[in-house]
Amino acid sequence: MLKPELGIYIHIPFCKQKCMYCDFVSFPNQEEKQAQYIEKVLQEINQEKEILLKYQITTIYIGGGTPSVIDSKYITDILNTIKKVANLENLENIEVTIEVNPGTVTEEKLLSYKNSGINRLSIGLQTTNDRLLKTIGRIHKYQDFLNTYKTARKLGFNNINTDLMIGLPTQNLKDVKKSLEEIIMLKPEHISVYSLILEENTPMERLVDQGKLKLPSDEAERRQYHYVKNILELNGYIHYEISNFAFPTKQSKHNCNCWEQKEYIGFGVSAHSYISKKRYSNTNNLNQYLEKNLNEIKTINEIQNQESQEKEYMLLGLRKLDGVQITKFKEKFGKNPIYIFRNEIKKLVEQGLLEIDLDNILLTSKGLDLANLVWEEFI
Numbered sequence: 532m533l534k535p536e537l538g539i540y541i542h543i544p545f546c547k548q549k550c551m552y553c554d555f556v557s558f559p560n561q562e563e564k565q566a567q568y569i570e571k572v573l574q575e576i577n578q579e580k581e582i583l584l585k586y587q588i589t590t591i592y593i594g595g596g597t598p599s600v601i602d603s604k605y606i607t608d609i610l611n612t613i614k615k616v617a618n619l620e621n622l623e624n625i626e627v628t629i630e631v632n633p634g635t636v637t638e639e640k641l642l643s644y645k646n647s648g649i650n651r652l653s654i655g656l657q658t659t660n661d662r663l664l665k666t667i668g669r670i671h672k673y674q675d676f677l678n679t680y681k682t683a684r685k686l687g688f689n690n691i692n693t694d695l696m697i698g699l700p701t702q703n704l705k706d707v708k709k710s711l712e713e714i715i716m717l718k719p720e721h722i723s724v725y726s727l728i729l730e731e732n733t734p735m736e737r738l739v740d741q742g743k744l745k746l747p748s749d750e751a752e753r754r755q756y757h758y759v760k761n762i763l764e765l766n767g768y769i770h771y772e773i774s775n776f777a778f779p780t781k782q783s784k785h786n787c788n789c790w791e792q793k794e795y796i797g798f799g800v801s802a803h804s805y806i807s808k809k810r811y812s813n814t815n816n817l818n819q820y821l822e823k824n825l826n827e828i829k830t831i832n833e834i835q836n837q838e839s840q841e842k843e844y845m846l847l848g849l850r851k852l853d854g855v856q857i858t859k860f861k862e863k864f865g866k867n868p869i870y871i872f873r874n875e876i877k878k879l880v881e882q883g884l885l886e887i888d889l890d891n892i893l894l895t896s897k898g899l900d901l902a903n904l905v906w907e908e909f910i
């Protein structure tokens with residue numbers, strides 16, 4: 532019998548320095564804890580042998596924080612442990628991604644990733660403007676990104692994502708245009724473009740509140756977003772999720788699986804899992820993660836019944852540009868989503884936020900700008 536599919540997420544919570552806008556669970560200057568941390572992650576993977584053997588592993592995603600800040604031998608240890616515990620001969624048919632930051636990788640590190648089975652890189656750039664990079668607290672310049680990118684290509688990495696940001700303080704449309712022009716020339720297979728979220732209690736929020744940094748207006752930010760969408764589509768990228776663009780067949784499998792409500796297991800501090808209709812998360816506290824017994828670090832956040840699972844399927848699916856496929860919904864839940872969510876869909880269609888195509892329920896272009904209003908209906 533065919534095993535069900537499972538994605539694996541590994542969280543590496545270390546960074547060289549904290550960026551001003553970031554509230555991810557990541558800690559600067561904790562070199563002395565790295566060896567102990569990896570040891571604990573390996574123990575966690577070993578403990579879940581039974582689950583890992585029950586499934587077919589389809590994706591592995593090593594995210595952070597900055598996974599490339601730690602010694603590459605730790606990344607090799609993690610992947611070798613997964614292979615051993617999940618009984619995988621090699622990682623060739625699995626999408627294996629690592630997030631890397633310019634300024635933290637060398638040719639040796641990239642080569643080591645390649646030899647360990649990593650076949651996809653996600654490079655955090657944000658903007659090609661050095662002044663802006665400094666304003667938002669990045670440790671690198673554009674040239675560092677170029678060095679990393681070119682070395683990765685030289686070593687044969689043929690699936691590379693670049694993260695960009697829009698709506699940054701002092702960023703204008705000219706800056707966005709220039710970043711895009713420079714990145715498009717390099718032809719990365721995938722580009723993520725995130726609108727800044729001004730997170731609570733970040734240095735950036737304080738500076739904006741104090742009037743020391745000025746954000747572009749909402750209208751200016753939307754103009755940047757529309758520009759990004761048009762220019763990337765013009766250059767052959769498919770806009771497949773609110774913030775994600777890819778050449779055909781190069782969509783991130785890891786992310787697509789999450790938006791299609793497929794199962795995944797997370798290892799490391801703050802990592803989330805979704806297995807057998809239950810959502811779990813590991814503690815966000817690094818010391819607790821290191822010190823507590825493995826059976827004390829996980830909390831169940833939600834046990835889904837059919838109704839909550841259906842609502843969540845809509846919520847996740849409506850992040851994708853092709854939305855929720857009615858046939859797939861019927862196959863999964865045995866019901867027509869148009870009947871179940873008749874009131875919500877009717878209201879959103881009348882507001883011009885949602886449309887029903889032949890077999891898909893999807894955001895309109897107005898809905899793309901006001902997606903939060905759509906998602907609210909399915910919470």
Ligand SMILES: C[S@@+](CC[C@H](N)C(=O)[O-])C[C@H]1O[C@@H](n2cnc3c(N)ncnc32)[C@H](O)[C@@H]1O
Pocket residue numbers: 552553554555594595596597598630631632654655656657694695696725726727728729730
């Ligand atoms: C998990 S982060 C870490 C990746 C890597 N450490 C880096 O910064 O290059 C992935 C991406 O999320 C985006 N991001 C982080 N904080 C954000 C925020 N407050 N608003 C919007 N995007 C954010 C950035 O583009 C970042 O590259």
Ligand code: SF4
Pocket residue numbers: 545546548549550553554555557595596597632655
């Ligand atoms: S490097 Fe990435 S994870 Fe670390 S602080 Fe910056 S944005 Fe956050």
